[in-house]
Amino acid sequence: MMDSQVFQSFSTYATIVILKMMLMSPLTSYFRLTRKVFANPEDTKFVSSAGDKKLVRTDPDVERVRRCHQNDLENIIPFVVVGLLYALTEPELSAALLHFRLFAGSRIFHTFAYVAALPQPSRGLSWMLGMLVTFSMAYRVLSTVLFL
Amino acid sequence: MMDSQVFQSFSTYATIVILKMMLMSPLTSYFRLTRKVFANPEDTKFVSSAGDKKLVRTDPDVERVRRCHQNDLENIIPFVVVGLLYALTEPELSAALLHFRLFAGSRIFHTFAYVAALPQPSRGLSWMLGMLVTFSMAYRVLSTVLFL
């Protein structure tokens, strides 16, 4: 399967967007530690030897990163699943690369727009572009292999 | 791989349930825009040129759709992963179709039951049926390929 260039490019872009999604976890940890905002009482010991329960609270910046992470889960995982099936339908390499590059670009911009709170509709449009790429791949999968 | 009818039917049903899951995002946006309830200050500009911070709040109907979306993530993604491995174990086509159809049907009903707030245990039973389908496929995967 890894002999196909389409599958190689799918593997590359799928890994890149999954890594991008995973980086939201350390980013959340960074904000939690620097802002001293924790979700669990036992975590407060990282910054306070006494284990201060007042540090168990929410913070707008931490919640923003977490919403961005959640949006990644809701969009990147469908891309990976549908993209895998799409790659197996043997599309043209150029068409496949266009889908994968547009998706990866739109999600990297989306993260930047979300974390930096850029004015709308920048984030909304990058989210929509990613959705459209996945819909387009889903259309090809269904029109190629439909078996109900 | 796409020559196998089992794999074609898996691809079809996996794409359908992933698309169903993805449709929760526009549904959330629809409720946010019509109820004027936003998660980010910059999003309020969609409905108010002044950017009214009082619109950053929660709403029971928006939270209901978001819980349904979260439940999809927790159930549909395991189905897709386990279903892919299950399809590769070369099950009988009729058995595979039974699993895939039951799952897709149960999740479509689950969404309807959740968003329309149907009386319990309708939603609980449809959730349980989906879980049982995935457990059944996982059992076949483990009993066929177990290699620890």
Next chain:
Amino acid sequence: MMDSQVFQSFSTYATIVILKMMLMSPLTSYFRLTRKVFANPEDTKFVSSAGDKKLVRTDPDVERVRRCHQNDLENIIPFVVVGLLYALTEPELSAALLHFRLFAGSRIFHTFAYVAALPQPSRGLSWMLGMLVTFSMAYRVLSTVLFL
């Protein structure tokens, strides 16, 4: 594909960690029913025939299980996606087994550490070990098939 021992072991461990993740749902239900804490008004009928709206509230133990479930989604799904591509790059069986076993072990310990609220950094270290395993597999995928 299922003839490869590496793919068999991937299928086994992927199914195990997905099943572990799915078990967080019944655990959440168990805590909701025993603590009488619900997310939806219609769910209160499971414990109160009158449908008591005061039971729609949050509870620290339920939220703890839900955070653990969310952490699973954020870590186990990337493992499954990257692990599938990694298994297709035909790594040494011993190297593959080391990755899969370390990940499964780290996530099972992570769940225990989270639900039992063990003192940090036990949970933090098990989370980091799981991340490192996935990063290591992603490195091999990208260095083997990179096609941008």
